[in-house]
Amino acid sequence: MSGIDELIQRQKLLVAIGPGGVGKTTVSAAIALRAAQLGLRTLVLTIDPAKRLADALGLTHLDDRIREVPVEDLGAEHGVEIPGTLHAAMFDNAASMDSLMARVAPDEETRDKVLRNRVYRAMAGTLSRSHAYLAMERLYEVMSSGEYDLVILDTPPARNALDILDAPSRLATFLDEGVVKWFVGQGKGKGRSGGWRARLMASSGAAATKLFQVIVGKDLADETIAFFEAFYGMREGFRERASAIQSILRAEDTSFALVSSADATHMMDAQALAQGVRSRGVDIDVVIYNRSYERLAHDAPLAIITDPGKLDRAAALERMFHGELDHLDREQIRDLLEGLRVVRTEAANANHRALEAVRKLGSDLPESALQLIIARLDGDIRDLPGLLALGPYLAETRRI
């Protein structure tokens, strides 16, 4: 078996979701590099990479342009061939929100109205909820360009990573549904359209507006309503995009990768995410447990050893020193050997707990889901060789 290799050669889009800090960004970049190694034209869309990793990917500028990551040296220095290409880009929230508005607005007047609106400004600056939507927007663009064989989408460190699936349609329905209609177009002449329904809408809309004014004050209410009004004019644009994005996310050649660690809380979040994704009709095709075990045998880094084993320490001491130690020395060495035993036992126990946790989550996943486990590596992963080092773990299928 080939771990993730078969999957990434087959798929066009891989969406990495998972709890905060587990290594989504790192693993996304490592998979992208692996794909380039397999000869694919690859793009990784990352969010908020650690500074050093951003540098390594050439993302030192704060814009969201796509850049090609130079990988030739890596190939030469580490004896690997990289026949494909690696591209990377990162998101910039506020800027892309503005440009999104500009793209979707039917005309300049609407665009300016939105961009100048103080409520919009307050929202664009502080609301992280728009992040998922923006990611989807960007994705839509690059997927339609046809320039990449594989796109890997890193996602924000959110337990609401489900926003990725919900955001596009939520925004569209939000605009579509009664709610915005309630607030827009009031006072622009009564009874424009007849019927009890419209009248009811108008009166409850008026009530809603009044209520809103009571709560937040008139100024803010008016401005919010103005914002929704302008927004409402964009609903066609939003709806089209939303359905295009939804079909990309649910396409056959899209896979969701759940990244987690074997740590208890991460597992809880991961489980909730997996369930949430499934309830939206999308399967998790691969789970990657990152930084999840300690390597105990240096010649078998891929082995997950859970048994501390039995080493006869007294015999080992004899074999090493053949009685050449004086009493004090011998006591100290024996003490060290005991310390080492504790270190090994703790590591093996931790591995055991990790595997238990992995099995538990695994039993909740579809049979076909691929499970990959990555060891805790030394130090942070901050450069291309570091990403390369994750390759063997990604390419190894495990029986758990």
Added chain:
Amino acid sequence: MGWVTQASVTVTATSPALLDRRLLMFTGKGGVGKTTVVAATAVEAARRGRRPLIVELGHRASMEGLFANRSIAYEPSQVTDGVWAMNLDFESALADYFEQHIPVKRVARTIMRNKTLQKFFQAAPSVAEVATLNKLSALEAEREGGKPRWDPILVDLDATGHALMLLNVPEVMTGLIGDGPMRRLIDGFSSLLADPRRTVLSLVTLPRELPAQETFELYQKLREHHKVALGALFINQVPERPLTPGQAGLLDRVQSRAKRANIGPLVDEVTLARRAMRYQANARAQINRLRRAITMPIVELPLITSRELDPEAIASLGRSAIEQLEDRSAEDANTSHARRMRR
């Protein structure tokens, strides 16, 4: 990027002890241990005869998991001896808010039952934050027999973004709101959040490069842009030394002998121990960086490896945390005492 080294340490002479504040807010990156630290601090407060209330924002199973799965709802309930907890969910907070501010209760309730309207309020800027702050200040103001009902209130703020959003409410709203009841309400929050005798924000982090870096950046942002007083910095999951310095000094010798005698498992153990020592040294380095750059009282909490985080472990973490803070204030008192003596 750069870590600024604070040259002078300013210790506010009369800063009250952490537990003596009314509203203790805790924040930090995902998974660093906020919930654990909040629970531990609350348990210790209860042990000292106080009546702590834990406030969770948004429902998570993790707090319940720490208290034998006692369910936690909007209405405060006792989750273990002397510790109370509630879940401050947005819908209920908003309902409370409406009840307070809409004269006709029936209208308020009808509106709250409307799904579409709910969605609207969720999307509208700052409504969730205003409703949350409204509830927090109500809890703070609750009195029983002339004394505060909750002593103290510990708020488990989900993530840093969440915390900053709450703190930003007064500012964001300032430009948007004219005079009126809302204005007064927001002003009330501002003064509660900015009052160092009542409110402090504590930070939780891990002794690893990335969380430490983010904590430092957050700290700077808080100092520069926010009036909220800072409480303690909890560095959680500090690993123990895997070997004593004496043991470590013999590693080279044992390693070469084990290689020569061809005892594979022992060679591996040495590698493993070296790696564990590197983790620990790195953790130490991050702690030192934090200590140099951040002038908040710092608490180090050990990484617990041997067992589950059971109630006993939680209680001991809380005890250790508060005792470390007391040691520190004792030290401060001593130094200022010494200074006075010198004069």
